[in-house]
Amino acid sequence: MSTNPPNLRPDLAPKAIFDPSKRDGQPTIGMVSLGCPKALVDSERILTRLRAEGYQMSADYTGADAVIVNTCGFLDSAKAESLEAIGEALQENGKVIVTGCLGAEPDYITGVHPKVLAVTGPHQYEQVLDAVHKAVPPSPNPFVDLLPAQSVSLTPRHFSYLKISEGCNHACKFCIIPDMRGKLQSRPVHGILREAEKLVEAGVKELLVISQDTSAYGLDRRYSTHPWKDREVRSHITDLTRELGQLGAADDLWVRLHYVYPYPHVRDLIPIMADTSNAILPYLDIPFQHGHPDVLKRMARPAASAKVLDEIAAWRTDCPDITLRSTFIVGYPGETEAEFDYMLDWLKEANLDRVGCFKYENVAGARSNALPDHVAEEVKQERWDRFMEASQAISEAKLAAKVGQTIQVIVDDIDEDGIATCRTKADAPEIDGNLFIDEGTQALSVGDLVTVEVDEAGEYDLWGCISK
Template identity: 55%
Template sequence: MSKTSTESVNTTATAPLSAVKDTATIFNPAAPTIVQAQSQADVSQTDAKQPYHHKANHNQNRSVAQSSDVTTANATATMPVSAAPKIGFVSLGCPKALVDSERIITELSRDGYQVASDYDGADLVVVNTCGFIESAVQESLDAIGEAISKNGKVIVTGCLGKEADKIREMHPAVLAVTGAHAYDEVITAVAQHVPKPNRSQDANYDPKIDLINEAGIKLTPSHYAYLKISEGCNHRCTFCIIPSLRGDLVSRPIDNVMNEALALKKAGVKELLIISQDTSAYGLDLKYKTSFWNGMPLKSKFYDLCQALNDLGIWVRLHYVYPYPHVDKVVELMAEKKLLPYLDIPFQHASHRILKAMKRPAHSENTLARIKAWRDICPDIVIRSTFVVGFPGETEEDFQCLLDWLVEARLDRVGAFTYSEVEGAVANDLPDHVPEDVKQSRYERLMALQQDISAQKLQEKVGKTLTVLVDEIDSDENIAICRSYADAPEIDGHVYVDDINAQVKVGQFLTVTIDDASEYDLFASYQG
């Protein structure tokens, strides 16, 4: 790849996520439409010149069935033109919210509704909101207003739905407001304002719509999918209101999780991204109840789930892993090549004083020791984390502690966001809030430091051979845009493979040789 083309591609790689669009896929033999989506985990990494921010700032995950930016793609089979009512859908927030949107769209499709490709073609619009921090609240309110102005019939759901009075005060025209994971309430509200189609009287009804399988409709590309294993959280971090929005931990029984995982594999998924608010707490609320799957007893327990997912023979990537002691055993599975050696652990800070104020585990020296132990067990492990800068009371000394910790930890992937108040968070009432300009300066300093660390670590991969998964094909540049085991979709880097042949397809695994590296991306050649 020439230097010019390298720079061109890398600019694309570090563009804001709002510019990224992935074709959504419906996993059923006769899908009515396919919408596009944008999905991301909490915080991405990037260079200091074009910084990413937290998902709620301006890179909202927006899966839009009706935006003018969104196109409609062909499904596995084309449905006949139907008089069935059409529902538009806007999904904001993290992958966990995206999964909620997928479930609602699946249920609406099973009821005979179709998904609209624009506002004008929708009989009603559902907006799935985010309320994690104040900027997310504002973006959700703006999205509701846009849907009302362009369509007029709007139902609101998601995390911000808990603030129904605020929503109705700003947008009194909304038809209904429901909270997070209120699937049945959304379906009921839709049916109340746009009655379900009468299939017996619809001459254009195609019975194949009843064949939507357990995997349901997915808003991600066909080769990867998010698998949510639990809802809610038992922690009470002072900067977070997730428990008040989504409740305490509620885990899915392990047979239920595995049935969905298997259905996704059968639908062609090559990579499962395991998500929840607290992935490693999975099963605690169920008291690790035993269920039967595939004729074998399985405990609803994080380690047992990881073992079972490994047996599917596809990539399994773990996100939102709280560093409980039993995570060490899961790292052993990674060393045995039974899971992708990738851990997404939100450490949040390194200063003992700030961690204590956050109500997070407050022993950064122990965390460093555990990271070293994980690397001893599994030398190839990639660790990504997110950090809050400018938390109330954070001094320059506290921030320097975080920088020193990062130098020693040498994490592979790091995202950060500046502290932002959110209504209802305990941290709002803490003293000594940090000025905005100081927060931004610290954010930029942290990301500049991590950029250097990332560049050094990626340079060490030059000359090595890696297995990568193809996400996109740039036919103009003759480049495959791929990811290795070290790269989660949207939030991490890419592997750009030069001079590919016509046989290379999206969703295919390639074995490539790394030729060069930048701060966040790798550049490779393929001899297939």
């Protein structure tokens, strides 16, 4: 049985799930999708278009006529992973088309791998399709293919990512996402709601709302209104959240918000989360990054960390069951021991439920590279260890308090031994913890929402039995 490791990177996408069926003579495309869930949505859109044109998808290199590698360029380590994936695809298949965030630096890719067929940037769907058509011409069956495109999902059928915007208006010194993906571009609210409704109708039990900055949704559209059902709805995160919550009841649909910056209007979301009759989970994923105001200023991020603590306290007053997860950076240039200790104290006072942590890395093109007083690698590691030790203690205490409680979980997997891997409302897929059911799972299926009694807790995971 596997347990949730403490250092899962939130920039890694879940492993893609493919349907292996194929008709005779059908051209086949492989897909390697790296990066965050937002990149996974890009992969799904590319494959949806290709499937509508008659292509089949392959889960391995050897079964594909060509391979698309959707890359990540968030950190230098992620860039190295992308280059490694491209090299592996070239070695195993030979025909490789590169897209995604690292594709914004084509010379960087072709300098290492000159034999790639094409390089395109993030969300450049038409250019990817053109490259595929050139490498592997379509051969559609008019009786089967060329139908209206049905969405390809690279995740298990019971949950799906719902991307509400592209790009970001922030200018954080350590991040180059705006350079790769551009400024904020929000989707119209009725288009998002229509997609969400179709996903629910198709059997999706959990919608994970993602973007670079979910709180800013609609700002670029000046919160324009659009007709939906019998009413007008604003392109605003509060209105969108309220409408998504009405797509199902809390006992048959979960809606989870990711990448929420702590703007003042976030407090308007809390009453929606506290209302147990709708589908919105009491869960906020907020990238705080640090607790010390001086470090936050050097990051070019909002620096009112003390006020954030007040906001957290207010959120918990209005919604006692709320789960808060975040990510932090240790070893940022200039970070002193006193600033790090301040962040540890801030973390303990915030008492966050789920926490991830990065050791700072220089990223080509990031303004933070030029900052003075870079922290030595051994100091970064020591601070990372101390940070994770503190966050682990918080997690362990919070999970221990759940022993004896009866809660709802969603089933993600059932292994050959009959052990069910599940998640609670406090756990997002791939990045948070799990709840394991060791026995009595014969009647369960992946995607079921079931009630369990928690009987054991670890540092990051729970164990339970089906409630009778």
